[in-house]
Amino acid sequence: MANSILSAAGLIFLVFGVFVFFTAVLGLYRFDYVLNRMHAAAVGDALGIFCILVGVILFHVPTLSSLKALLILVFMWITSPVASHLIAQVETVTSPNLKSECKVERR
Amino acid sequence: MTDLKNAALTASAVLLAVLILATLVRAVIGPRFTDRVIAVNMINTIAVAIIAILSVRLKEDFLVDVALVYALLSFLTVVVMSRLVLVRHWRKAKCTGSKPEEKETEEHGE
Numbered sequence: 001m002a003n004s005i006l007s008a009a010g011l012i013f014l015v016f017g018v019f020v021f022f023t024a025v026l027g028l029y030r031f032d033y034v035l036n037r038m039h040a041a042a043v044g045d046a047l048g049i050f051c052i053l054v055g056v057i058l059f060h061v062p063t064l065s066s067l068k069a070l071l072i073l074v075f076m077w078i079t080s081p082v083a084s085h086l087i088a089q090v091e092t093v094t095s096p097n098l099k100s101e102c103k104v105e106r107r
Numbered sequence: 108m109t110d111l112k113n114a115a116l117t118a119s120a121v122l123l124a125v126l127i128l129a130t131l132v133r134a135v136i137g138p139r140f141t142d143r144v145i146a147v148n149m150i151n152t153i154a155v156a157i158i159a160i161l162s163v164r165l166k167e168d169f170l171v172d173v174a175l176v177y178a179l180l181s182f183l184t185v186v187v188m189s190r191l192v193l194v195r196h197w198r199k200a201k202c203t204g205s206k207p208e209e210k211e212t213e214e215h216g217e
Contacts, residue, residue, distance in 0.1 A: 004108055011115050014160070018119045021153060025126045028133050028149065034141045041149045052119075052156040059112075059163045060171075068171045069159060072178055076155070079182040083148060086189035091141045093196050 010058035017051030024048060033101045034091050038084060045080040049073065116164040123157050144188055151181030 020043065027040025053073045060066040092098060127150055134146030155174050162170035 007108060007112050011112065014115065014119050017156065018122050021123060021126055021156070024149065025129050025133075028130065028146065034139055034145070037142065038145055041145050044149060045152050049152055049156055053159055056159045056163055056171075063168065065162065065168045065171045068175060072155065072159065072171070072175050075175070075178055075182075076152070079178070080152075083182060083185040086186060086193075087141055087144055087148070090144070090189045090192050091139075093193065094141075095139070 006058050006061055010055040013051045013055035013058065017048050017055060020044060020048040020051055034095070035088065035102065038087060038091075042080065042084050045084070046077065049076050049080075113164065116160055120157055120160050120164065123153050123160070127153050127157075144185060148181065148185050151177070151184070155181070 024040050024044030027043065028037050031037045031040055050073065053069050053076075057066045057069045057073075060069060095101070130146050130149050130153070134143045134150070137143050137146060155178050158170055158174040158177060162168065162174065
């Protein structure tokens with residue numbers, strides 16, 4: 001009974017994670033500039049991997065593999081902002097027409 | 108219940124593989140190289156998710172370890188690539204005068 005409830009919750013998380021990844025890839029196609037696309041990719045990096053790994057943890061739950069999946073989740077959540085920061089730094093350093101891409105409101 | 112679970116796991120793995128193909132197309136047509144780096148980062152994230160799903164579907168516990176090592180390697184890829192570009196740019200800026208600092212003060216001035 002408890003196992004079946006855990007499996008159902010895991011399936012819900014898994015399906016929602018696939019949906020979040022679909023929206024992230026859709027955002028990669030719909031946005032115009034690199035910094036906008038990075039926002040869409042960060043959605044998949046944070047929320048998508050969270051939902052899918054929580055589903056995997058709920059499937060694996062009485063064994064040690066669930067702790068390893070939790071370790072993957074913690075590691076992805078620590079390293080994904082660092083990677084995004086580095087990519088944004090590269091983009092702002094090397095982009096030739098950054099001023100026209102990020103329009104800052106003048107006051 | 109197990110039939111439904113197995114079918115849902117296989118379907119989500121196949122859907123994520125299709126999403127990897129779509130991201131690969133984005134990496135090919137991306138106009139700038141940072142677009143390609145973002146797409147490769149996304150592909151690595153989806154690959155970690157697929158390996159984690161396969162560890163449940165195939166009931167193989169070592170695939171979780173494989174996913175952990177894959178996550179480490181994907182982070183290392185992005186860090187090494189962006190550090191290469193950044194260090195090259197800084198070295199070039201140091202040779203031709205302090206160009207990045209000028210740009211920064213200009214941005215602060217606005």
